[in-house]
Amino acid sequence: MAKAKLTRFVIHLVLIVLGLGMFLPFYWMLSTAVKTPVESLRFPPTLIPEQWRFSNFIEIFREIPLHRYFLNTLFVALMVLIGVMFTSLLAAYAFARFRFWGRELVFMVFLALMMIPLPVYLVPSYMILYKLGWIDTYLALIVPWTVNIFSIFLLRQHIKTIPQDLFDAAQIDGCGSFRTLWQVVVPLSKPVLVTIAIFDIISSWNSFFWPLIVTHSESIRPLQVGLAYFSREYSTNYPLLMAASTLAVLPLIVLYFFAQKQIIQSYARAGLKE
Amino acid sequence: MRRRRLKENLGGYLYLLPALVILLAFRIIPILFSVRVSLYDWTMAGPRKFVGLGNYLQVLSDSMFWRSLLNTFWYVIFTVPIMLFLSLFIAVLLNQKIRALGLYRTIYYLPVVTSIVAVSIVWKWLYNPERGLLNYLLSLVHLGPVRWLEDPRGLISIILSPLKINLPEWLAGPSVALCAIIIMSVWKGLGYNIVIFLAGLQNIPHQYYEAAKIDGAGSFNLFRHITWPLLSPTTFYILIMSTITAFEAFAQVWIMTGPPPGGPLGTTKVVMYYFYEQSFELWRLGYGASIAFIAFIIILVLTIIQRQVLERRVQYG
Secondary structure, eight states: OHHHHHHHHHHHHHHHHHHHHHHHHHHHHHHHHTTTTTHHSSSSSOSSSOOHHHHHHHHHHHHHHHHHHHHHHHHHHHHHHHHHHHHHHHHHHHHHHOOOOHHHHHHHHHHHHHOOOOOHHHHHHHHHHHHHTTTOOOOOOOGGGGGOHHHHHHHHHHHTTSSSHHHHHHTTOOOHHHIIIIIHHHHTTTHHHHHHHHHHHHHHHHHHHHHHHOSSSSSGGOHHHHHHHHHTTTTTTTHHHHHHHHHHHHHHHHHHHHHHHHHHHHHHHHHHHH | OOOHHHHHHHHHHHHHHHHHHHIIIIIIHHHHHHHHHHHOOOOOSOOOEEETTTHHHHTTTTTTHHHHHHHHHHHHHHHHHHHHHHHHHHHHHSSOOOHHHHHHHHHHHHHHHSSSSHHHHHHHHOOOTTOOOHHHHHTTTTTOOOOGOOOBBBBHEEEGGTTOOOOGGGGGGGHHHHHHHHHHHHHHHHHHHHHHHHHHTTSHHHHHHHHHHTTTOOOHIIIIIIIHHHHHHHHHHHHHHHHHHHHHHOHHHHHSSSSSSSSSSSTTTEEEEEEIIIIIIIHHHHHHHHHHOOOOOOOOHHHHHHHHGGGGGGOOO
16 A cells, blocks of 8 residues: 555656646746846846736737737637638538549548648649739638638548438428538537637647748738747847737637637547547 | 439539638649649749759759758657657556646646747747756756757767767757757647547556456556557557658747757758748749658658558557
Protein backbone atom coordinates (compact mmCIF):
# COMPACT_ATOMS: atom_id res chain seq x y z
CA MET A 1 0.00 0.00 0.00
CA ALA A 2 2.81 2.35 0.94
CA LYS A 3 4.37 1.64 -2.41
CA ALA A 4 1.17 2.57 -4.26
CA LYS A 5 1.05 5.85 -2.33
CA LEU A 6 4.64 6.61 -3.21
CA THR A 7 4.01 5.89 -6.88
CA ARG A 8 1.04 8.23 -6.87
CA PHE A 9 3.12 10.92 -5.20
CA VAL A 10 5.84 10.61 -7.83
CA ILE A 11 3.27 10.73 -10.64
CA HIS A 12 1.77 13.92 -9.23
CA LEU A 13 5.19 15.43 -8.75
CA VAL A 14 6.18 14.79 -12.37
CA LEU A 15 2.84 16.05 -13.68
CA ILE A 16 3.00 19.21 -11.58
CA VAL A 17 6.56 20.06 -12.61
CA LEU A 18 5.76 19.51 -16.30
CA GLY A 19 2.47 21.35 -15.88
CA LEU A 20 4.23 24.36 -14.43
CA GLY A 21 6.53 24.33 -17.43
CA MET A 22 3.54 24.22 -19.75
CA PHE A 23 1.83 27.07 -17.95
CA LEU A 24 4.89 29.28 -17.55
CA PRO A 25 4.62 31.05 -20.95
CA PHE A 26 0.98 31.94 -20.19
CA TYR A 27 1.91 33.28 -16.79
CA TRP A 28 4.70 35.37 -18.25
CA MET A 29 2.39 36.70 -20.95
CA LEU A 30 -0.21 37.77 -18.37
CA SER A 31 2.21 39.25 -15.89
CA THR A 32 4.14 41.21 -18.51
CA ALA A 33 0.85 42.46 -19.94
CA VAL A 34 0.13 44.45 -16.78
CA LYS A 35 3.63 45.82 -16.19
CA THR A 36 4.92 49.26 -17.05
CA PRO A 37 7.41 49.33 -19.96
CA VAL A 38 10.21 50.21 -17.55
CA GLU A 39 9.42 47.40 -15.16
CA SER A 40 9.13 44.90 -18.00
CA LEU A 41 12.75 45.53 -18.98
CA ARG A 42 14.18 45.19 -15.50
CA PHE A 43 16.67 42.39 -14.95
CA PRO A 44 16.43 40.30 -12.87
CA PRO A 45 12.74 40.45 -13.74
CA THR A 46 10.01 40.93 -11.15
CA LEU A 47 8.09 37.67 -11.04
CA ILE A 48 4.99 39.41 -9.70
CA PRO A 49 4.35 42.90 -11.11
CA GLU A 50 5.03 45.69 -8.63
CA GLN A 51 2.61 48.02 -10.34
CA TRP A 52 -0.46 46.63 -11.99
CA ARG A 53 -1.17 48.62 -15.11
CA PHE A 54 -4.40 47.26 -16.54
CA SER A 55 -4.64 50.31 -18.76
CA ASN A 56 -2.28 48.50 -21.16
CA PHE A 57 -5.33 46.65 -22.38
CA ILE A 58 -6.97 49.93 -23.32
CA GLU A 59 -3.86 51.60 -24.62
CA ILE A 60 -3.33 48.80 -27.12
CA PHE A 61 -6.57 49.77 -28.87
CA ARG A 62 -5.14 53.25 -29.37
CA GLU A 63 -1.89 51.96 -30.85
CA ILE A 64 -3.42 49.60 -33.40
CA PRO A 65 -6.98 49.11 -34.71
CA LEU A 66 -7.37 45.94 -32.69
CA HIS A 67 -11.16 46.22 -32.61
CA ARG A 68 -11.12 46.26 -36.41
CA TYR A 69 -8.98 43.12 -36.50
CA PHE A 70 -11.36 41.43 -34.08
CA LEU A 71 -14.42 42.31 -36.13
CA ASN A 72 -12.72 41.15 -39.33
CA THR A 73 -11.82 37.81 -37.81
CA LEU A 74 -15.27 37.37 -36.30
CA PHE A 75 -16.99 38.18 -39.57
CA VAL A 76 -14.77 35.89 -41.63
CA ALA A 77 -15.05 33.05 -39.10
CA LEU A 78 -18.82 33.32 -39.07
CA MET A 79 -19.15 33.36 -42.85
CA VAL A 80 -16.76 30.44 -43.25
CA LEU A 81 -18.67 28.52 -40.60
CA ILE A 82 -21.98 29.03 -42.38
CA GLY A 83 -20.40 28.06 -45.69
CA VAL A 84 -18.75 24.94 -44.32
CA MET A 85 -21.95 23.79 -42.62
CA PHE A 86 -23.94 24.31 -45.80
CA THR A 87 -21.56 22.64 -48.27
CA SER A 88 -20.60 19.81 -45.90
CA LEU A 89 -24.19 18.84 -45.13
CA LEU A 90 -25.20 18.84 -48.77
CA ALA A 91 -22.14 17.01 -50.03
CA ALA A 92 -22.07 14.45 -47.22
CA TYR A 93 -25.77 13.79 -47.77
CA ALA A 94 -25.14 13.23 -51.47
CA PHE A 95 -22.26 10.85 -50.82
CA ALA A 96 -24.08 8.92 -48.12
CA ARG A 97 -27.62 8.60 -49.50
CA PHE A 98 -27.62 9.05 -53.26
CA ARG A 99 -26.52 6.63 -55.90
CA PHE A 100 -25.06 8.57 -58.80
CA TRP A 101 -22.59 7.82 -61.53
CA GLY A 102 -19.01 8.34 -60.50
CA ARG A 103 -19.84 8.70 -56.82
CA GLU A 104 -16.94 6.57 -55.60
CA LEU A 105 -14.56 8.24 -58.02
CA VAL A 106 -15.56 11.76 -56.94
CA PHE A 107 -15.24 10.73 -53.31
CA MET A 108 -11.77 9.33 -53.93
CA VAL A 109 -10.77 12.57 -55.62
CA PHE A 110 -12.01 14.51 -52.58
CA LEU A 111 -9.96 12.35 -50.23
CA ALA A 112 -6.91 12.65 -52.45
CA LEU A 113 -7.26 16.45 -52.41
CA MET A 114 -7.06 16.36 -48.64
CA MET A 115 -3.53 14.93 -48.89
CA ILE A 116 -2.20 17.76 -51.04
CA PRO A 117 -0.53 20.44 -48.95
CA LEU A 118 -1.36 24.11 -49.25
CA PRO A 119 1.84 25.32 -51.00
CA VAL A 120 1.09 23.14 -54.02
CA TYR A 121 -2.02 25.10 -54.90
CA LEU A 122 -1.25 28.38 -53.20
CA VAL A 123 0.50 30.15 -56.08
CA PRO A 124 -2.20 29.51 -58.72
CA SER A 125 -4.94 30.14 -56.16
CA TYR A 126 -3.40 33.54 -55.62
CA MET A 127 -3.40 34.16 -59.38
CA ILE A 128 -7.06 33.15 -59.65
CA LEU A 129 -8.00 35.46 -56.80
CA TYR A 130 -5.99 38.19 -58.47
CA LYS A 131 -7.80 37.70 -61.78
CA LEU A 132 -11.14 37.77 -59.97
CA GLY A 133 -10.12 41.02 -58.30
CA TRP A 134 -10.61 39.41 -54.90
CA ILE A 135 -7.14 40.04 -53.46
CA ASP A 136 -7.43 42.20 -50.37
CA THR A 137 -11.19 41.62 -50.01
CA TYR A 138 -13.22 39.54 -47.59
CA LEU A 139 -14.11 37.21 -50.45
CA ALA A 140 -10.52 35.96 -50.66
CA LEU A 141 -10.60 35.18 -46.94
CA ILE A 142 -13.97 33.46 -47.01
CA VAL A 143 -14.92 31.75 -50.27
CA PRO A 144 -11.96 29.34 -50.74
CA TRP A 145 -12.45 28.05 -47.18
CA THR A 146 -16.19 27.38 -47.37
CA VAL A 147 -15.48 23.75 -48.23
CA ASN A 148 -13.78 21.50 -45.75
CA ILE A 149 -13.20 18.00 -47.05
CA PHE A 150 -12.52 16.53 -43.66
CA SER A 151 -15.90 17.81 -42.45
CA ILE A 152 -17.59 16.22 -45.44
CA PHE A 153 -15.81 12.98 -44.63
CA LEU A 154 -16.81 13.02 -40.94
CA LEU A 155 -20.43 13.82 -41.76
CA ARG A 156 -20.67 11.20 -44.50
CA GLN A 157 -19.43 8.50 -42.14
CA HIS A 158 -22.06 9.58 -39.65
CA ILE A 159 -24.99 9.84 -42.08
CA LYS A 160 -24.20 6.34 -43.32
CA THR A 161 -24.92 5.01 -39.83
CA ILE A 162 -28.45 6.45 -39.72
CA PRO A 163 -30.84 3.49 -40.21
CA GLN A 164 -32.48 3.19 -43.60
CA ASP A 165 -35.89 2.78 -41.89
CA LEU A 166 -35.89 6.44 -40.94
CA PHE A 167 -35.38 7.49 -44.54
CA ASP A 168 -38.08 5.08 -45.72
CA ALA A 169 -40.48 6.43 -43.11
CA ALA A 170 -39.75 10.00 -44.16
CA GLN A 171 -40.35 9.09 -47.79
CA ILE A 172 -43.69 7.40 -46.98
CA ASP A 173 -44.73 10.52 -45.10
CA GLY A 174 -44.07 12.44 -48.29
CA CYS A 175 -40.81 14.13 -47.34
CA GLY A 176 -38.73 15.27 -50.26
CA SER A 177 -35.01 14.72 -50.12
CA PHE A 178 -34.21 18.23 -48.93
CA ARG A 179 -36.82 18.10 -46.20
CA THR A 180 -35.45 14.73 -45.12
CA LEU A 181 -32.01 16.28 -44.86
CA TRP A 182 -33.31 19.16 -42.79
CA GLN A 183 -35.71 17.28 -40.53
CA VAL A 184 -34.13 13.85 -40.21
CA VAL A 185 -30.40 14.11 -40.89
CA VAL A 186 -29.61 17.44 -39.24
CA PRO A 187 -31.22 16.71 -35.85
CA LEU A 188 -29.53 13.31 -35.75
CA SER A 189 -26.12 14.74 -36.63
CA LYS A 190 -25.82 17.34 -33.90
CA PRO A 191 -22.70 15.94 -32.18
CA VAL A 192 -20.85 15.71 -35.50
CA LEU A 193 -21.97 19.20 -36.49
CA VAL A 194 -20.67 20.52 -33.18
CA THR A 195 -17.34 18.81 -33.82
CA ILE A 196 -17.14 20.37 -37.26
CA ALA A 197 -18.05 23.80 -35.90
CA ILE A 198 -15.38 23.58 -33.20
CA PHE A 199 -12.63 22.63 -35.64
CA ASP A 200 -13.76 25.33 -37.95
CA ILE A 201 -13.90 28.13 -35.39
CA ILE A 202 -10.49 27.24 -33.97
CA SER A 203 -8.83 27.06 -37.36
CA SER A 204 -10.51 30.25 -38.64
CA TRP A 205 -9.58 32.18 -35.55
CA ASN A 206 -5.96 31.08 -35.68
CA SER A 207 -5.35 31.04 -39.43
CA PHE A 208 -2.33 33.06 -40.44
CA PHE A 209 -0.55 31.91 -43.58
CA TRP A 210 -3.38 32.39 -46.07
CA PRO A 211 -4.60 35.78 -44.78
CA LEU A 212 -1.00 37.00 -44.64
CA ILE A 213 -0.76 36.39 -48.36
CA VAL A 214 -4.16 37.52 -49.64
CA THR A 215 -4.60 40.70 -47.57
CA HIS A 216 -2.59 43.90 -47.71
CA SER A 217 -4.64 46.73 -46.25
CA GLU A 218 -5.16 47.20 -42.57
CA SER A 219 -8.94 47.59 -42.85
CA ILE A 220 -9.62 43.95 -43.68
CA ARG A 221 -6.65 42.42 -41.90
CA PRO A 222 -7.63 39.58 -39.57
CA LEU A 223 -6.49 39.44 -35.96
CA GLN A 224 -3.51 37.10 -36.33
CA VAL A 225 -2.00 39.00 -39.23
CA GLY A 226 -2.53 42.33 -37.48
CA LEU A 227 -0.90 40.95 -34.36
CA ALA A 228 2.06 39.57 -36.33
CA TYR A 229 2.74 42.93 -38.02
CA PHE A 230 2.36 44.69 -34.71
CA SER A 231 4.99 42.41 -33.20
CA ARG A 232 7.44 43.43 -35.89
CA GLU A 233 6.81 47.14 -35.60
CA TYR A 234 6.68 47.46 -31.82
CA SER A 235 9.24 44.81 -31.04
CA THR A 236 10.35 46.36 -27.75
CA ASN A 237 7.14 47.46 -26.07
CA TYR A 238 6.65 44.15 -24.32
CA PRO A 239 3.69 45.05 -22.08
CA LEU A 240 1.67 46.14 -25.09
CA LEU A 241 2.77 43.11 -27.13
CA MET A 242 1.76 40.78 -24.33
CA ALA A 243 -1.54 42.61 -23.80
CA ALA A 244 -2.35 42.21 -27.49
CA SER A 245 -1.36 38.54 -27.43
CA THR A 246 -3.51 37.97 -24.37
CA LEU A 247 -6.52 39.49 -26.07
CA ALA A 248 -5.87 37.43 -29.19
CA VAL A 249 -5.87 34.11 -27.36
CA LEU A 250 -8.53 34.98 -24.79
CA PRO A 251 -11.69 34.21 -26.84
CA LEU A 252 -10.55 30.70 -27.69
CA ILE A 253 -9.38 30.03 -24.15
CA VAL A 254 -12.82 31.10 -22.89
CA LEU A 255 -14.44 28.86 -25.49
CA TYR A 256 -12.11 26.08 -24.42
CA PHE A 257 -13.11 26.39 -20.77
CA PHE A 258 -16.78 26.23 -21.61
CA ALA A 259 -16.60 23.45 -24.18
CA GLN A 260 -13.54 21.61 -22.94
CA LYS A 261 -15.08 18.17 -23.06
CA GLN A 262 -16.52 18.71 -26.51
CA ILE A 263 -13.24 20.05 -27.89
CA ILE A 264 -11.07 17.27 -26.51
CA GLN A 265 -13.55 14.59 -27.58
CA SER A 266 -13.75 16.12 -31.04
CA TYR A 267 -10.01 16.03 -31.53
CA ALA A 268 -9.72 12.52 -30.14
CA ARG A 269 -12.58 11.28 -32.28
CA ALA A 270 -11.31 12.90 -35.46
CA GLY A 271 -7.83 11.58 -34.83
CA LEU A 272 -9.01 8.02 -34.46
CA LYS A 273 -11.36 8.14 -37.43
CA GLU A 274 -8.44 8.01 -39.85
CA MET B 1 -37.23 3.08 -63.44
CA ARG B 2 -34.95 4.90 -65.83
CA ARG B 3 -36.46 8.18 -64.82
CA ARG B 4 -35.85 7.39 -61.20
CA ARG B 5 -32.19 6.65 -61.88
CA LEU B 6 -31.86 9.90 -63.73
CA LYS B 7 -33.52 11.76 -60.90
CA GLU B 8 -31.21 10.22 -58.38
CA ASN B 9 -28.19 11.08 -60.48
CA LEU B 10 -29.31 14.65 -60.86
CA GLY B 11 -30.19 14.89 -57.18
CA GLY B 12 -26.79 13.59 -56.12
CA TYR B 13 -24.91 16.06 -58.24
CA LEU B 14 -27.21 18.91 -57.27
CA TYR B 15 -26.36 18.39 -53.60
CA LEU B 16 -22.72 18.01 -54.45
CA LEU B 17 -22.64 21.12 -56.60
CA PRO B 18 -21.68 23.83 -54.06
CA ALA B 19 -18.73 21.85 -52.71
CA LEU B 20 -17.71 20.77 -56.18
CA VAL B 21 -17.68 24.29 -57.62
CA ILE B 22 -15.53 25.69 -54.81
CA LEU B 23 -13.12 22.75 -54.91
CA LEU B 24 -12.81 23.03 -58.66
CA ALA B 25 -12.06 26.74 -58.51
CA PHE B 26 -9.73 26.77 -55.51
CA ARG B 27 -8.21 23.31 -55.40
CA ILE B 28 -8.46 21.18 -58.50
CA ILE B 29 -7.84 23.85 -61.14
CA PRO B 30 -5.04 25.48 -59.09
CA ILE B 31 -3.33 22.13 -58.60
CA LEU B 32 -3.37 21.41 -62.33
CA PHE B 33 -2.50 24.99 -63.17
CA SER B 34 0.40 24.79 -60.72
CA VAL B 35 2.13 22.25 -62.95
CA ARG B 36 1.99 24.74 -65.80
CA VAL B 37 3.15 27.69 -63.70
CA SER B 38 6.15 25.69 -62.52
CA LEU B 39 7.30 25.32 -66.13
CA TYR B 40 7.45 29.08 -66.68
CA ASP B 41 9.58 31.94 -65.57
CA TRP B 42 6.42 33.56 -64.22
CA THR B 43 6.36 36.86 -62.39
CA MET B 44 3.32 38.87 -61.34
CA ALA B 45 3.58 41.68 -63.87
CA GLY B 46 6.41 41.10 -66.32
CA PRO B 47 6.51 38.80 -69.37
CA ARG B 48 6.40 35.06 -68.75
CA LYS B 49 8.79 32.76 -70.48
CA PHE B 50 8.53 28.99 -70.94
CA VAL B 51 11.56 27.35 -69.36
CA GLY B 52 10.52 23.68 -69.27
CA LEU B 53 12.10 21.93 -66.33
CA GLY B 54 14.44 24.88 -65.85
CA ASN B 55 12.88 25.93 -62.53
CA TYR B 56 13.19 22.44 -61.13
CA LEU B 57 16.82 22.16 -62.15
CA GLN B 58 17.51 25.58 -60.68
CA VAL B 59 15.83 24.67 -57.38
CA LEU B 60 17.86 21.47 -57.18
CA SER B 61 21.10 23.38 -57.67
CA ASP B 62 20.10 26.22 -55.35
CA SER B 63 22.22 26.03 -52.20
CA MET B 64 19.66 28.04 -50.22
CA PHE B 65 17.01 25.45 -51.07
CA TRP B 66 19.21 22.65 -49.76
CA ARG B 67 20.00 24.71 -46.70
CA SER B 68 16.26 25.15 -46.04
CA LEU B 69 15.70 21.45 -46.59
CA LEU B 70 18.47 20.63 -44.13
CA ASN B 71 16.93 23.01 -41.57
CA THR B 72 13.55 21.36 -42.06
CA PHE B 73 15.18 17.96 -41.75
CA TRP B 74 16.73 18.88 -38.37
CA TYR B 75 13.46 20.38 -37.26
CA VAL B 76 11.55 17.18 -38.11
CA ILE B 77 14.21 14.84 -36.72
CA PHE B 78 14.11 16.60 -33.36
CA THR B 79 10.47 17.67 -33.04
CA VAL B 80 8.77 14.43 -34.01
CA PRO B 81 10.49 11.90 -31.69
CA ILE B 82 10.66 14.29 -28.70
CA MET B 83 6.97 15.07 -29.11
CA LEU B 84 6.10 11.41 -29.52
CA PHE B 85 7.87 10.14 -26.42
CA LEU B 86 7.02 13.06 -24.18
CA SER B 87 3.34 12.93 -25.05
CA LEU B 88 3.21 9.15 -24.63
CA PHE B 89 4.92 9.46 -21.26
CA ILE B 90 2.46 12.09 -20.03
CA ALA B 91 -0.52 10.23 -21.48
CA VAL B 92 0.46 7.07 -19.61
CA LEU B 93 0.72 9.06 -16.37
CA LEU B 94 -2.64 10.71 -17.01
CA ASN B 95 -4.21 7.33 -17.71
CA GLN B 96 -3.77 6.32 -14.03
CA LYS B 97 -6.56 6.70 -11.53
CA ILE B 98 -5.34 9.89 -9.91
CA ARG B 99 -6.88 13.11 -8.65
CA ALA B 100 -6.96 16.45 -10.51
CA LEU B 101 -6.86 14.67 -13.83
CA GLY B 102 -9.06 17.28 -15.49
CA LEU B 103 -6.85 20.11 -14.27
CA TYR B 104 -3.69 18.52 -15.68
CA ARG B 105 -5.37 17.82 -18.98
CA THR B 106 -6.60 21.40 -19.19
CA ILE B 107 -3.14 22.82 -18.65
CA TYR B 108 -1.37 20.48 -21.07
CA TYR B 109 -3.97 21.10 -23.72
CA LEU B 110 -4.10 24.89 -23.39
CA PRO B 111 -1.32 25.67 -25.94
CA VAL B 112 -3.17 23.70 -28.63
CA VAL B 113 -6.12 26.09 -28.83
CA THR B 114 -3.98 29.23 -28.73
CA SER B 115 -2.77 30.82 -31.92
CA ILE B 116 0.72 30.16 -33.17
CA VAL B 117 1.17 33.89 -33.77
CA ALA B 118 0.47 34.95 -30.18
CA VAL B 119 2.45 32.05 -28.81
CA SER B 120 5.45 32.88 -31.00
CA ILE B 121 5.42 36.46 -29.76
CA VAL B 122 5.33 35.28 -26.15
CA TRP B 123 8.18 32.80 -26.66
CA LYS B 124 10.28 35.38 -28.42
CA TRP B 125 9.98 37.45 -25.27
CA LEU B 126 10.85 34.46 -23.08
CA TYR B 127 13.93 33.88 -25.24
CA ASN B 128 15.09 37.50 -25.08
CA PRO B 129 18.84 37.18 -24.43
CA GLU B 130 19.18 40.20 -22.09
CA ARG B 131 15.80 40.49 -20.40
CA GLY B 132 14.13 37.14 -20.99
CA LEU B 133 12.70 34.95 -18.26
CA LEU B 134 14.44 31.81 -19.51
CA ASN B 135 17.92 33.26 -19.20
CA TYR B 136 16.99 34.53 -15.73
CA LEU B 137 15.90 31.03 -14.69
CA LEU B 138 19.11 29.60 -16.16
CA SER B 139 21.16 32.15 -14.23
CA LEU B 140 19.58 30.89 -10.99
CA VAL B 141 21.29 27.55 -11.61
CA HIS B 142 24.45 29.28 -12.87
CA LEU B 143 23.91 28.52 -16.52
CA GLY B 144 23.79 30.69 -19.59
CA PRO B 145 23.14 33.26 -20.74
CA VAL B 146 22.09 31.60 -23.97
CA ARG B 147 21.62 33.83 -26.99
CA TRP B 148 18.69 31.64 -28.07
CA LEU B 149 17.24 33.02 -31.29
CA GLU B 150 20.43 34.85 -32.19
CA ASP B 151 22.88 31.96 -31.95
CA PRO B 152 23.68 30.29 -35.29
CA ARG B 153 26.02 27.62 -33.90
CA GLY B 154 24.98 24.04 -34.49
CA LEU B 155 23.98 21.88 -31.53
CA ILE B 156 26.10 18.87 -32.46
CA SER B 157 29.17 21.01 -33.04
CA ILE B 158 28.69 22.69 -29.64
CA ILE B 159 28.45 19.30 -27.93
CA LEU B 160 31.56 18.04 -29.73
CA SER B 161 33.54 21.27 -29.39
CA PRO B 162 35.54 20.17 -26.29
CA LEU B 163 36.90 17.34 -28.45
CA LYS B 164 38.17 19.86 -30.99
CA ILE B 165 36.37 18.17 -33.85
CA ASN B 166 35.54 20.38 -36.78
CA LEU B 167 32.31 19.26 -38.37
CA PRO B 168 31.21 20.09 -41.90
CA GLU B 169 28.38 22.59 -41.96
CA TRP B 170 25.70 20.08 -42.87
CA LEU B 171 26.58 17.96 -39.85
CA ALA B 172 26.69 20.80 -37.35
CA GLY B 173 23.12 20.03 -36.29
CA PRO B 174 20.23 22.43 -35.76
CA SER B 175 21.40 25.87 -34.69
CA VAL B 176 20.63 27.05 -31.17
CA ALA B 177 18.04 29.34 -32.76
CA LEU B 178 16.36 26.42 -34.48
CA CYS B 179 16.45 24.46 -31.21
CA ALA B 180 14.62 27.35 -29.57
CA ILE B 181 11.93 27.05 -32.22
CA ILE B 182 11.85 23.28 -31.79
CA ILE B 183 11.31 23.60 -28.02
CA MET B 184 8.47 26.03 -28.60
CA SER B 185 6.84 23.81 -31.23
CA VAL B 186 6.99 20.77 -28.96
CA TRP B 187 5.36 22.79 -26.19
CA LYS B 188 2.64 23.92 -28.60
CA GLY B 189 1.80 20.52 -30.08
CA LEU B 190 2.23 18.30 -27.04
CA GLY B 191 -1.34 18.52 -25.76
CA TYR B 192 -2.84 17.41 -29.03
CA ASN B 193 -0.75 14.25 -29.08
CA ILE B 194 -1.46 13.57 -25.40
CA VAL B 195 -5.18 13.62 -26.12
CA ILE B 196 -4.82 11.27 -29.07
CA PHE B 197 -2.65 8.90 -27.03
CA LEU B 198 -5.10 9.03 -24.12
CA ALA B 199 -7.94 8.05 -26.44
CA GLY B 200 -5.81 5.17 -27.71
CA LEU B 201 -4.90 4.07 -24.19
CA GLN B 202 -8.51 4.06 -23.11
CA ASN B 203 -9.34 1.69 -25.95
CA ILE B 204 -7.09 -1.02 -24.51
CA PRO B 205 -9.29 -3.48 -22.58
CA HIS B 206 -8.66 -3.60 -18.82
CA GLN B 207 -8.82 -7.38 -18.77
CA TYR B 208 -5.47 -7.63 -20.54
CA TYR B 209 -3.73 -5.78 -17.75
CA GLU B 210 -5.51 -7.71 -15.04
CA ALA B 211 -4.67 -11.04 -16.63
CA ALA B 212 -1.01 -10.05 -16.99
CA LYS B 213 -0.86 -8.82 -13.41
CA ILE B 214 -2.15 -12.17 -12.18
CA ASP B 215 0.67 -13.76 -14.16
CA GLY B 216 3.04 -11.55 -12.20
CA ALA B 217 4.00 -8.95 -14.81
CA GLY B 218 5.57 -5.73 -13.48
CA SER B 219 4.65 -2.30 -14.78
CA PHE B 220 7.54 -2.24 -17.24
CA ASN B 221 6.45 -5.55 -18.74
CA LEU B 222 2.83 -4.39 -18.85
CA PHE B 223 3.92 -1.41 -20.91
CA ARG B 224 6.33 -3.36 -23.09
CA HIS B 225 4.00 -6.26 -23.93
CA ILE B 226 0.49 -4.78 -23.76
CA THR B 227 0.43 -0.98 -23.97
CA TRP B 228 3.13 -0.42 -26.59
CA PRO B 229 2.00 -3.06 -29.13
CA LEU B 230 -1.71 -2.31 -28.73
CA LEU B 231 -1.07 1.41 -29.02
CA SER B 232 0.91 1.03 -32.23
CA PRO B 233 -1.86 2.21 -34.60
CA THR B 234 -2.11 5.45 -32.58
CA THR B 235 1.66 5.86 -32.50
CA PHE B 236 1.80 5.30 -36.23
CA TYR B 237 -0.91 7.90 -36.83
CA ILE B 238 0.85 10.47 -34.64
CA LEU B 239 4.18 9.80 -36.31
CA ILE B 240 2.83 10.43 -39.80
CA MET B 241 0.69 13.41 -38.84
CA SER B 242 3.41 15.15 -36.87
CA THR B 243 5.91 14.68 -39.69
CA ILE B 244 3.51 16.35 -42.12
CA THR B 245 2.75 19.16 -39.65
CA ALA B 246 6.44 19.71 -39.00
CA PHE B 247 7.00 20.35 -42.69
CA GLU B 248 4.42 23.14 -42.53
CA ALA B 249 6.14 25.16 -39.80
CA PHE B 250 6.09 28.77 -40.91
CA ALA B 251 4.65 31.34 -38.49
CA GLN B 252 7.27 30.57 -35.86
CA VAL B 253 10.02 31.58 -38.26
CA TRP B 254 8.20 34.63 -39.65
CA ILE B 255 7.60 36.03 -36.17
CA MET B 256 10.43 34.83 -33.95
CA THR B 257 13.51 35.19 -36.14
CA GLY B 258 15.21 38.01 -37.93
CA PRO B 259 14.95 40.60 -39.23
CA PRO B 260 15.17 39.29 -41.88
CA PRO B 261 13.27 36.12 -40.90
CA GLY B 262 15.14 32.85 -41.29
CA GLY B 263 18.20 34.13 -39.48
CA PRO B 264 20.68 33.98 -37.89
CA LEU B 265 22.72 33.08 -40.99
CA GLY B 266 19.71 31.34 -42.54
CA THR B 267 19.77 28.57 -39.94
CA THR B 268 16.05 28.78 -39.24
CA LYS B 269 14.92 29.21 -42.81
CA VAL B 270 12.70 26.14 -43.25
CA VAL B 271 11.31 24.96 -46.58
CA MET B 272 7.91 26.51 -46.00
CA TYR B 273 9.47 29.88 -45.30
CA TYR B 274 11.76 29.62 -48.31
CA PHE B 275 8.74 28.87 -50.48
CA TYR B 276 6.91 31.89 -49.09
CA GLU B 277 9.88 34.18 -49.60
CA GLN B 278 10.47 33.16 -53.21
CA SER B 279 6.77 33.23 -54.17
CA PHE B 280 5.30 36.14 -52.26
CA GLU B 281 8.19 38.42 -51.43
CA LEU B 282 10.33 38.08 -54.54
CA TRP B 283 7.27 37.18 -56.64
CA ARG B 284 9.06 34.38 -58.49
CA LEU B 285 5.83 32.46 -58.86
CA GLY B 286 7.07 29.77 -61.25
CA TYR B 287 10.06 29.13 -59.05
CA GLY B 288 7.85 29.01 -55.96
CA ALA B 289 5.52 26.49 -57.61
CA SER B 290 8.41 24.17 -58.37
CA ILE B 291 9.71 24.43 -54.78
CA ALA B 292 6.23 23.43 -53.61
CA PHE B 293 6.18 20.38 -55.89
CA ILE B 294 9.63 19.21 -54.90
CA ALA B 295 8.83 19.60 -51.20
CA PHE B 296 5.54 17.76 -51.72
CA ILE B 297 7.29 14.85 -53.41
CA ILE B 298 9.75 14.64 -50.53
CA ILE B 299 6.92 14.53 -47.95
CA LEU B 300 5.11 11.93 -50.03
CA VAL B 301 8.18 9.70 -50.27
CA LEU B 302 8.82 10.08 -46.53
CA THR B 303 5.24 9.10 -45.73
CA ILE B 304 5.42 6.08 -48.02
CA ILE B 305 8.69 4.98 -46.44
CA GLN B 306 7.20 5.34 -42.97
CA ARG B 307 4.23 3.26 -44.06
CA GLN B 308 6.37 0.57 -45.66
CA VAL B 309 8.77 0.27 -42.77
CA LEU B 310 6.37 0.66 -39.88
CA GLU B 311 3.04 -0.68 -40.99
CA ARG B 312 4.26 -4.25 -40.75
CA ARG B 313 4.97 -3.67 -37.09
CA VAL B 314 1.62 -2.11 -36.36
CA GLN B 315 -0.76 -4.47 -34.64
CA TYR B 316 -4.40 -3.76 -35.17
CA GLY B 317 -6.84 -4.93 -32.53
